[in-house]
Amino acid sequence: MAFFTVNKVAIKGIAAAVPSQIESNWDYDLLTDSEKKLLVKTTGVEERRRAPIGTTTSDLCFVAAQKLMSDLNWQPEEVSALVFVSQSSDYYLPATAIILQDRLGLSKSCLAFDIGLGCSGYVYGLSVLSSILSATGLKKALLMVGDVSTATCSYEDKSTYPLFGDAGTVTALEFSEAAKPMTFNLQSDGSGFEAIIIPHGGIRNRASRASFDKKEIDKGIVRADYNLALNGLEVFNFSIREVPQALKNFMEDTQSNTEDYDYFLMHQANKLMNETIRKKVKFEEAKVPYSMKKFGNTSSASIPLTLVTELREELQSKSLNLLMTGFGVGLSWGVSSIELDCIACPELIEL
Amino acid sequence: MNISEFIEKLEAEFDELEPGTLKPDTNFRDLDEWSSMHALIIIALIDTDYDVTITGDDLSSIETVSELYDIVAQRVA
Numbered sequence: 001m002a003f004f005t006v007n008k009v010a011i012k013g014i015a016a017a018v019p020s021q022i023e024s025n026w027d028y029d030l031l032t033d034s035e036k037k038l039l040v041k042t043t044g045v046e047e048r049r050r051a052p053i054g055t056t057t058s059d060l061c062f063v064a065a066q067k068l069m070s071d072l073n074w075q076p077e078e079v080s081a082l083v084f085v086s087q088s089s090d091y092y093l094p095a096t097a098i099i100l101q102d103r104l105g106l107s108k109s110c111l112a113f114d115i116g117l118g119c120s121g122y123v124y125g126l127s128v129l130s131s132i133l134s135a136t137g138l139k140k141a142l143l144m145v146g147d148v149s150t151a152t153c154s155y156e157d158k159s160t161y162p163l164f165g166d167a168g169t170v171t172a173l174e175f176s177e178a179a180k181p182m183t184f185n186l187q188s189d190g191s192g193f194e195a196i197i198i199p200h201g202g203i204r205n206r207a208s209r210a211s212f213d214k215k216e217i218d219k220g221i222v223r224a225d226y227n228l229a230l231n232g233l234e235v236f237n238f239s240i241r242e243v244p245q246a247l248k249n250f251m252e253d254t255q256s257n258t259e260d261y262d263y264f265l266m267h268q269a270n271k272l273m274n275e276t277i278r279k280k281v282k283f284e285e286a287k288v289p290y291s292m293k294k295f296g297n298t299s300s301a302s303i304p305l306t307l308v309t310e311l312r313e314e315l316q317s318k319s320l321n322l323l324m325t326g327f328g329v330g331l332s333w334g335v336s337s338i339e340l341d342c343i344a345c346p347e348l349i350e351l
Numbered sequence: 352m353n354i355s356e357f358i359e360k361l362e363a364e365f366d367e368l369e370p371g372t373l374k375p376d377t378n379f380r381d382l383d384e385w386s387s388m389h390a391l392i393i394i395a396l397i398d399t400d401y402d403v404t405i406t407g408d409d410l411s412s413i414e415t416v417s418e419l420y421d422i423v424a425q426r427v428a
Contacts, residue, residue: 034367035386041366042388159387233407236391240398276395 002186003253009130010179013344014315015068016169016308017060018049018295020350025162030155030220039162044271048165048296051148055351057088058096060168061144062103063349068170069104071344074140076105081132081141082112085125085300087329088148089114100144118196119267119328120186121145121300123336126171127184133175143171147299152198154223156214160230163270165296169304172344180339185250187242192331195234200225235328239273243327244280250323250335251281258283261323261337263311268292268302269328277325300326308348315345352401352427354420360400361416364392375417393419401427 024047025040040046051060061084069076082104084097097112106112111132117124122145129143146168153160200211211226223229251257258264264283266274268291278288289310291302298305303324307315314320319341327333358373368382379385394405403426405419413419 038367038386038388042391231407232387233390233394233410236394237404237406240395241404272391272395276399279399 003184005181005183006127006130006134007181008175008177008179009133009182010174010176011171011338011340011343012174013068013072013172014169014304014307015064015071015346015349016167016301016305017064017349017351018165018167018305019051019055019060021050021052023048023050028158028162030158031162042270042272043163044274044290044292045163045296047294048150048162049167050150051166055148056090057086057146057148057166057168058084058090058100058144060148060166060351061146061170062100062168063351064168065100065104065142065144065170067346067349068172068344071346072172074172077107078140079104079106079142080110080138081129082106082110083115083125083129083141083143084112085115085117085121085143085145086147087116087118087299088151097144104142117330117332118147118299119269119302120326120330120332120334122267122303123184123324123326123334124186124332125300126182126336126338127186127334129173130182133173137175139175141173143173145169145171145304146301149228149297149299152226152228154214154227156222157227158220159232160223160228163297164228165298167295167298167301167305169301169308171304180341182336182338183250183254184334184336185246185253186334187246187332189238189242189331192234192238195231195238195331196228196329198226198228235269236273238331239269239327240276240280242331242333243277243325246333246335247277247281247323247325250337254337256337258287260321261287262320263322264288265303265306265322265324267326267328268295268297268306270297302326308345312345312347315340315343317342352424354417357420357423358416360396361393364396365389373416375415375420377416378414379416380414397423403427
């Protein structure tokens with residue numbers, strides 16, 4: 001069981017950037033007015049940010065990292081590790097983290113690599129990078145997490161298009177003897193790999209002309225095989241079954257309960273799913289912030305984006321115990337508890 | 352649990368429905384504007400209120416309110 005604790009690593013700051021272009025689901029003209037009302041009520045998503053063609057996830061992460069490093073007064077040569085977690089990399093290859101190393105002016109002695117995960121990616125990425133610092137004693141590291149999901153959703157697919165928004169984030173980690181432990185439980189179920197998938201463009205189904213043929217899958221669902229496909233019912237059932245169970249196990253194993261956490265941060269999947277999970281683990285509403293109304297499902301960026309947009313003031317001035325969970329594409333899910341103690345948290349950047 | 356209480360809960364979730372619209376023999380697919388969103392709402396409601404899992408396959412195998420009620424009643428612990 002992948003349940004473990006990482007010692008001596010502190011989170012020093014979190015920043016997030018979104019594209020300035022706002023898209024409203026009230027303007028999504030493939031739905032009737034009552035369908036729009038039902039969509040907004042069920043998913044909780046009213047607005048999303050959309051990256052223009054040419055703007056990448058790494059561009060969003062880059063501006064967030066520049067701002068955060070400047071606020072923390074970190075010098076580029078001090079950063080010895082950079083991990084980029086995303087499913088929307090700049091190129092098929094090389095890894096985007098390496099491009100970011102150079103772009104941020106980091107030293108050539110900085111290790112850099114990508115992790116290909118989505119909704120569970122923040123929790124996973126945090127576990128990997130904090131483990132590296134804890135094991136090696138390397139001092140400073142950047143975790144860059146986000147996705148431009150709008151690039152791969154078909155406009156004519158009402159099961160994906162109104163849900164996703166774009167965002168890039170950065171989290172600054174530092175080796176520190178005094179840091180409180182971070183605890184993780186990470187899980188996987190590859191039998192559900194087709195539940196959220198872009199079928200074409202990898203080596204299994206190489207990109208070809210057929211990849212761009214639009215097909216009507218169902219009423220209101222027209223897409224090609226290079227587009228994101230989402231089996232909403234399957235993902236919904238997976239999430240309300242596995243995630244509350246994982247949270248209950250985590251709280252049992254750590255001998256904690258909902259009272260011990262100041263906030264419970266969930267991947268921003270959709271309102272109905274998240275509220276079902278919240279009720280099952282019995283967190284009070286006031287402890288569960290949401291950013292999906294204004295930003296939609298921002299994939300791996302959703303937890304740090306929610307921290308920045310909903311809890312910024314408190315993060316800067318208080319010590320907060322957080323329980324977090326990411327879940328989705330893979331299928332992959334994880335739970336983590338961390339303490340954030342008066343961290344740097346610049347205002348949301350719009351690019 | 353009984354079916355009238357079950358129907359009341361369903362009607363409360365589908366707030367575009369007039370109370371009294373749903374009957375035990377109502378076919379879900381005959382409702383105006385029935386959509387996949389309603390399937391999610393039903394799954395969430397039944398999971399939260401009865402701790403019973405309804406799958407996509409369950410929903411495609413049934414048509415009426417009473418068939419849904421029977422599945423839930425059968426699985427309630």
